[in-house]
Amino acid sequence: MEVKQEAGKTLLHIRSHYNGLTKTEQKAAQYILEHAPEIIYQSVTELASKADVGETTVLRLCRKLKFQGFQDFKLSLAQDLVQPMDYLHTEVTEEDDPSALTNKIITAHIQTLEQTRELVNPEELGKAIDVLHHAKQIQFFGVGSSGLTAKQAAQSFLRIGKRGGASTDTHFQAVEAALLSDDSVAVGISISGSTKDTNENLLLAKKAGAKVIAITSNARSPITKIADIVLIMVARENPLSSSSLAAKISQLSIIDLLNVGVSLRMKDQALKFKELTAKATSDKLY
Template sequence: MNNQSTGAKTLLWIESHYNSLTKTEKKVADLVLHNKEKVVYSSVTDLAEMAATGETTVLRFCRKLGFRGFQEFKLAVAQDLVSPNENVHGKIDENDKIEDIAQKMTSSNSQALKDTLSLLQRKELQKAVDALLSKKRIFFFGVASSGVTAMDAHYRFMRLGFQTFCASDSHVIAMNCALTGPEDVVFGISTSGSTKDLVDAIQLADANGATIVCLTNHARSPITQYADAVLLASSKETPLQGGAFASKLAQIHVLDILSTIVALRRKEETFQAIEKTTKSVVGKLY
């Protein structure tokens, strides 16, 4: 059992893999997500009939999520239901009071951070940390809203004393990736994991031998095909919500965890870098 050993909750894992599922596998996923209590008491045949698919589709769906079979998958769903996530934020209505909106948004964003923690895999974090500590240069790339997140990451790691670069323009990203090599880390940030301009450039860097780290919301999106380490953030975002703050909060949370681990692994260099950068701007404050 793979994904559960990392602490990821099964229902979150399904959502993260959803876009990579086949049409028939999505039928199974939809049924599980909306009728999870029924799934716990169903046989593989029952579930196949309810989803109007074959038993082989159900088994393929379970294995794609990292389970050995249906029974292991069903057990994981049952464990999720022992302490289900409360949908405490509810739907925001135009007639809600200001304080109710603030409460619902806070609950929703807090849940996004908790879900992100559930999806983070220790071994993937370790691979990202090892890469950042062992390579000479770090390139942070993202397009549109993810480009803003890339700038935040660049700023944070620069202050920790790393040689970092950042770009959000697709042409500049492509040219930078074409010039990378084995001593570089290319850190691609994409909520969808399917932004063609970024994925195509990442492919160039991968061919050049650079170490690829990606931060995305979708575990089997195109960008992950080239990644040496995959960091997952959790946030529900429809096509009409591109750049939603919840997605950005989840991504920043992952970067905060990652940068803190890295800083603790090289405390002396980090302290010196922070001290130097702080002194360099102290005269610019009143």
């Protein structure tokens, strides 16, 4: 039975196995050794591209090093490199008082939004707003933290009269994707762009005839090859800081851009639906 590699010894483990690797595996291993702090923020696609090897080479290297896969490898590497406080925020220290903590965290969120603003392609955004405006059904797909964003997105579009939804169960997601049609839009939300369940369900949606919009932080990830329209947001996460609020704020800013853009196209109709949904819940408040 294989013994799983002990966390925190990743780089030493790579060096100790180096001479027993194939030439292409050595190429990938050398890139990892030279760029270790960057690797924890990359997808397998990005690493393979930068190391100039195939994705299968990277995955094979991970297995040779006794890791279950690339994510398992990145988690161990992050534990090698990241100090306990770093995954809360790179500039936060144990000496920070509440005032300093507030300034650092909120400044980081503002920077994330500013960087996302710079990355949003107006042409792609316009295309996304157009297809969402004409869609009879909008289905959002995401798992984990991105699944929560998908639920919020579905709610925001429902309030302006756009039917659709976002299931948390990946099997139900597959069913919903398969039942879409050419007057539907599937929106996939994935920070890495390499989430298997999300990408497979988007492929089902595309096969059913739906237009596919991807919201991701990785412009060279598998999800971008599936999507008809790609919107890039900023999320610098390592395995120890996944589900960060900064990333979620970035995702939600894209959702808000789309929602407001569609609302402006719908004009009076969107306002009518907003009033109806507001009245429907008004008696729930004291």
